[in-house]
Amino acid sequence: MVVLTLFGTGFLVGRARRPAALPLVIARRSDSPLSDGAPNLQPGNNRASGNATATQGALRDLTTEDVYTCGARTKKGTPCSRRVHGPVRCWQHKGMPAMLAQEKLRIKE
Numbered sequence: 071m072v073v074l075t076l077f078g079t080g081f082l083v084g085r086a087r088r089p090a091a092l093p094l095v096i097a098r099r100s101d102s103p104l105s106d107g108a109p110n111l112q113p114g115n116n117r118a119s120g121n122a123t124a125t126q127g128a129l130r131d132l133t134t135e136d137v138y139t140c141g142a143r144t145k146k147g148t149p150c151s152r153r154v155h156g157p158v159r160c161w162q163h164k165g166m167p168a169m170l171a172q173e174k175l176r177i178k179e
Contacts, residue, residue: 141168
């Protein structure tokens with residue numbers, strides 16, 4: 071009983087002395103396609119529809135980027151199947167040559 075009491079007392083004292091949690095801060099990059107203000111989703115508001123169109127255009131530009139597989143030789147001897155943006159190697163295979171031709175590494179979506 072004494073051990074449980076000491077353990078419980080230590081736990082409660084530790085919880086009471088814990089510093090308060092820091093506030094949550096969400097930071098965005100300066101080139102983010104999102105606006106700084108809260109979205110106004112009223113149907114008759116032209117500004118909200120203009121922001122939505124701009125945001126959809128920015129997202130469309132991000133999704134039309136060419137996607138490739140890494141293609142470098144792995145320890146198993148097969149081509150790496152990690153997806154990368156552009157004809158480059160993944161973080162693990164930087165500097166290694168691809169096993170396949172560049173046309174075969176491109177992912178068609």
